Amino acid sequence: MLLISPDSVEEALDCAKAAEHLDIVDVKRPDEGSLGANFPWVIREIRDAVPADKPVSATVGDVPYKPGTVAQAALGAAVSGATYIKVGLYGCTTPEQAIDVMRGVVRAVKDHRPDAFVVASGYADAHRIGCVNPLALPDIARRSGSDAAMLDTAIKDGTRLFDHVPPDVCAEFVRLAHEAGLLAALAGSVKTGDLGTLTRIGTDIVGVRGAVCEGGDRKAGRIRPQLVAAFRAEMERHASEHTAAIAAAN
Ligand SMILES: O=C[C@H](O)COP(=O)(O)O
Structure with a gap:
């Protein structure tokens, strides 16, 4: 699946023009961080702007180790119309802390909407910010009752997913997620040149923003429908x- 992250209602309208080429519209606010949270009214307006059959995801933020605060924020995203709730476990330094946070999120969100989909996200460049190890995410997601484990990059400075977590380790991440019965989502300045590897290792959800923005610039550039279509192709x-290749090998 292809997850695209607009940062405004205007960009979401451009995503809507390319709706046939994407699977999930992911609302975030890059000015507040890699998984920065946007306002509830923006989530609601974007929900109204994109076709009803396209799920809307919302990031709850690069969150601190404050389970109550984060659970309440996650409920806010769900009430605003998001059915995929993504949490960036930025301030969690141990798997136990991350599980605490995600358990609160899962309960808050699923009590409100049992069919909502909760994504526990860690960071490929965790070593730069001191949060939980990327390979701990599948177990954190499983033990908290989340539905997917994800990796993105925390620091958007031009370094990319594979700069921090090489393809063989990403493959292990996907394998662990699948073994736990979860979907595996990968992001972090992913470009079309990475898609061969991401496909081969069995990634379920690829998240992008920069690659589908004009000039490849996730902050100054704006999402372009034709870039979304080309990425999907x-x-x-x-x-x-x-x-x-699999059929030929069998
Ligand atoms: O969830 C996906 C992220 O928005 C990825 O953004 P990026 O491709 O600019 O790193």
């Missing part, structure tokens, strides 16, 4: 090549 091409 590359995903499809890699998926068919991968399927054909």
Whole structure:
């Protein structure tokens, strides 16, 4: 699946123009961090702006180790219309802290909407910010009752997912997530050139912003529908090549 992250209602309208090429519209506010949270009214307006059959995701923020605060914020995102709730476990330094936070989120969100989908997100560059190790995420997600484990980059300085977590370790992340019965989502300045690897290792959700913004600039650039379409076409091409390679090997 392709998850695209607009930062405003205007950009979400551009995503809506490319709706047939994407699977999830992810509301965030990059000015507040890699998984910065946007305002509830923006989530609601974006929910209204994109086709009803496209799920809206919202990031709850690069959150501190404050389970009550984060649970309440997550409920706010769900009440505002998001059905995918993504939490960046920025301030959690141990798996136990991360599980505490995610358990609160899962309960708050699923009490309100049992079919909501909760994503526990860590950071590929965790070593730069001192939060939980990327490979701990699948177990954190499983033990908290989350539905997916995700990695993104915390510091958007041009370094990318594979700069911090090489492909073989990403493959292990995906394997652990699948073993736990979860979806595996990967992001972090992903470009079309990464799609072959991401497909081969079985990534379920690829999250992008910069690659579908004009000039590849996630802050100054704006999401362009034609870039979303081109990115999706590359995903499809890699998926068919991968399927054909598997069929040929059998
Ligand atoms: O959830 C996905 C992120 O928005 C990825 O953003 P990026 O591709 O600019 O790193």
